[in-house]
Amino acid sequence: MSESLDYFRQNRLPHIWCPGCGHGTVTGALTRTLAKLGIDKNNVVVVSGIGCSSRASGYLDFDTIHTAHGRAIAFATGIKLSRPDMKVIVMTGDGDCTAIGGNHFIHAARRNIDITTIVMNNSNYGMTSGQYSPMTPTGMLGTTAPYGNVERPFDLGKLAIACGATYVGRSTSYHVQLLGELLEKALLNKGFSVVEAVVGCPTYFGRKNKLGGAVDMFTWQKDHAVNVKAAAVMAPEKLEGKFLIGELYNQAAPEFTAQYDALIESVRRKFDNFQGGVRGCAQNSD
Amino acid sequence: MPEAKLMQGNEACTLGALAAGLNFFAGYPITPSTEIAELCSEELPKIGGKFIQMEDEIGSIAAIIGASLTGRKAMTATSGPGFSLMQELIGYSAISEVPIVIINVQRVGPSTGMPTSLAQGDVMQARWGTHGDHPVVVLAPGNVRECFDLTIKAFNIAEDLRVPVIVLSDETIGHMREKVVLPDYKSIKVVNRKAPATPAGYLPYKADQDGGVPLMAPFGAGYRWHVTGLSHDETGFPTNKGEVAGDLIKRLMRKVEKAEPVIRDYATESADDCDVLVVAFGSSAMSATSAVRQARAQGVKAGLFRPKTIWPFPEEPLRELAAKAKRIIVPEMNLGQLVLEIERVVAGKAPVERLSKVNCELFRPEEILKAIIGGSK
């Protein structure tokens, strides 16, 4: 058992992700960040949805739950509200989070509940072998977009910010150090944090779109990502066909579970002698 | 002696839940169950419990499964359209064996139907709404006091068997008010899930094959275990071995089968020696009770069998009563759902007459009385 893999369920490795799939890189970045922050393994819950990305929960040595497609954030909301003291992390994919899971994503952001959501964006549904997703760039191919995707993809960063997320960042599996820095700040942010990780899917999206193998997809990320700080001083036409990485938004706001706990305190003060005639439940909880 | 109170069915459900230890509610407004959510939002903060109104019913059931995983007693309440949205995760609760309680206050369906009107059309959905073989327990209150009692029973069964339990109420039972005398709270038996003693060697889904219920560790207690909706083995991790997946399903189903005699719950009225046995549940049973009494007053030997646990269906007691009855009448506010189960159980021993009503108005006792007397002259 290697110490560097301490946050992994090492008996479950090697994992099932394809050679060169960025999901492995993102999951490794998360474990390194948690190690750097010295977070106690017993105080973390990882919640995942369905899809390649969401197999991550099975490999991590925490309390983990592999939920239903699109529902990770809703499960995580129930867990976080029940145990605000725990570090709750959602690991999801572009399809899982922004297609079927979109409604829970925007509401969790609106509530600003302290959940760190890592969206592993490989621009397609890998598990079901390559359909396009709400984050597949227009014109690109998918097994359900054989003539090219006619839809316009989400800009997840803008979507998260518009809905109320208080920490939003984007990086790639190539820019793994930046990814670690964003994850660190996201994990420390007391509110809904979103880190999008653009990753390559050589097996399906890469092959379908003739983008080459794993190395080519990592290289594509290197050549097409521009740090938001650099972009600020670049001429707009230079940003053509590029996407922004780095910290996109970082502004604190009241956190949902803290607000609810404060509400409980004020209600209980008002009703502090409340043992409630008919409602003197013997089972008063925590 | 606790004093009598005028109480609404939905309110009694909430009080029952609180008495059973409810400390987490997630829900979404939907007629005719919204009062449950409203009362939970008011009562839970007083006891340090948590309430959240989620963005939809799928989010609501997802949140209560998450909450239950941390060791809380969690509930949601809904009606037809929301109940339909919850089906996938009822299956998730069943396969992951995370206990939850769902109050489904039935209304006229399908689809939007008539939100403020009575129907009992979700009987089969309550049993088979979600895909795949799965265990579920469904309890049907027949009056306001039973909303209190059966919600407590729902939590106790859920905790004991680690299954999703549905309290199948309806618009009439849920909205009507009755004089109710609640039991002394100290007399209420509350069951909690059995937890393992130590994380060492913990196998979250290890149970004896014959319908055993595994010990359940809460999240956040150092067990670091894995929960999934994928078919899994005793370690909780996914399996693709057909035999192992099959054994899991058989064990899950067997949990409820094995517990049937214990969770069986029904009421009868002058049913021991009767020519005409009326079988009814929920609000239909209120009218049927009156009809049976009127028939008896006119010298007709009528009796009532009222299942409260409708899934698993109480076959044995019905079979006994059916053997003695000449005719069986099944009044239902749908076009025939629980009656299919009754026909299966009675198996021809006595003719079963369906009395279906779907005009959104509860049976009047005389409608059932006519059926009782009509046939037996």
Add this chain to the structure above:
Amino acid sequence: MSEQKRSFSHVIRERYCKGCSVCVAFCPKQVLVLKNGKVFAERPEQCIGCRLCEMRCPDYAIEIVETGLDKPVEKDAACVDYSVPPEANHA
């Protein structure tokens, strides 16, 4: 006083490596190669310990261990001395 050159060894977990060669392609010092489908530290002496291979590896199949230190590096998570019995230490 020329700064004493740091040296590193490469812990390779062959069972994990899927031969995607991301590490090989992006190693700034071309230390790594693929040998019968698995990563191999061909020129370990050129390694500068940047750990990009370790961080980018999707399969946790390579890990850098600083060697030639008189005292072990104190516990700083950023460059933790993962003293690990190497499955296949190529240096």
